[in-house]
Amino acid sequence: MAPGPTDMRGPCPGLNTLANHGYVPRNGIVSVDHIMNAAQVRFNLGSGFSKAVASFAVLSRGNPMLNLISIGGESALVHPLPGNIDGIPGGLSKHGRFEGDVSMTRRDAAFGDCASFQPSMFANLLTYAEKLGQDGIVTPEVFVNYRFDLFLQSISKNPKMTFHEGRRAFGYGEAGLTLDLMPDGPAGSPPPPCPYS
Numbered sequence: 001m002a003p004g005p006t007d008m009r010g011p012c013p014g015l016n017t018l019a020n021h022g023y024v025p026r027n028g029i030v031s032v033d034h035i036m037n038a039a040q041v042r043f044n045l046g047s048g049f050s051k052a053v054a055s056f057a058v059l060s061r062g063n064p065m066l067n068l069i070s071i072g073g074e075s076a077l078v079h080p081l082p083g084n085i086d087g088i089p090g091g092l093s094k095h096g097r098f099e100g101d102v103s104m105t106r107r108d109a110a111f112g113d114c115a116s117f118q119p120s121m122f123a124n125l126l127t128y129a130e131k132l133g134q135d136g137i138v139t140p141e142v143f144v145n146y147r148f149d150l151f152l153q154s155i156s157k158n159p160k161m162t163f164h165e166g167r168r169a170f171g172y173g174e175a176g177l178t179l180d181l182m183p184d185g186p187a188g189s190p191p192p193p194c195p196y197s
């Protein structure tokens with residue numbers, strides 16, 4: 001189901017998909033437990049990894065005292081911490097901490113909106129699949145080359161580009177998540193009904 005006008009969606013296609021299917025609340029305002037459970041049950045992600053990533057998200061861009069985060073931009077439902085000690089929690093769309101440069105389908109923050117899907121970037125990725133994939137199917141080699149070329153382009157065009165160790169690991173990890181968790185395989189059994197209508 002497409003998100004409504006006030007529903008939050010952001011830079012992560014995995015979390016956006018979970019919200020579109022109602023596997024986490026459709027308004028995109030979620031807790032550590034929502035993310036953890038949905039990632040494990042719907043994507044078969046390991047429990048340790050799910051806990052770590054969900055906790056990092058809420059700690060870095062949410063309100064850990066409320067145990068809430070927006071998977072997109074700022075939300076009035078996710079209040080600042082007492083005394084406003086860390087400003088307004090930006091949600092996952094806010095650049096820095098979690099969202100970073102050299103994304104596969106999102107722009108670098110220096111060039112504007114860094115959270116919305118860019119069809120032209122996706123089209124470019126598909127040309128790599130044509131050139132390097134197996135009969136047009138995306139393989140690890142496609143992502144390795146696509147990501148590295150994006151990195152070189154960012155270095156040459158974006159003086160404010162950052163790609164620190166954590167981002168490097170996540171950047172390549174995100175490509176791995178796509179390969180592992182979103183394969184185009186034969187139809188399996190239908191998923192159980194979604195809890196958030």
Ligand code: HEM
Pocket residue numbers: 011012013014015035036039043045050053054057092098099100101102103104105106174175177178181182
């Ligand atoms: C479990 C909790 C998860 C959290 C907190 C999370 C969070 C994020 C965030 C903040 C980004 C943006 C990073 C950037 O700047 O590019 C991102 C990107 C991404 N996520 Fe997730 N994610 C999670 C799970 C998943 C899952 C389950 C999948 C796949 C099924 C997934 C696939 C991706 C992909 C492919 C990107 C890269 C998008 C791009 O570079 O254009 N994520 N995620």
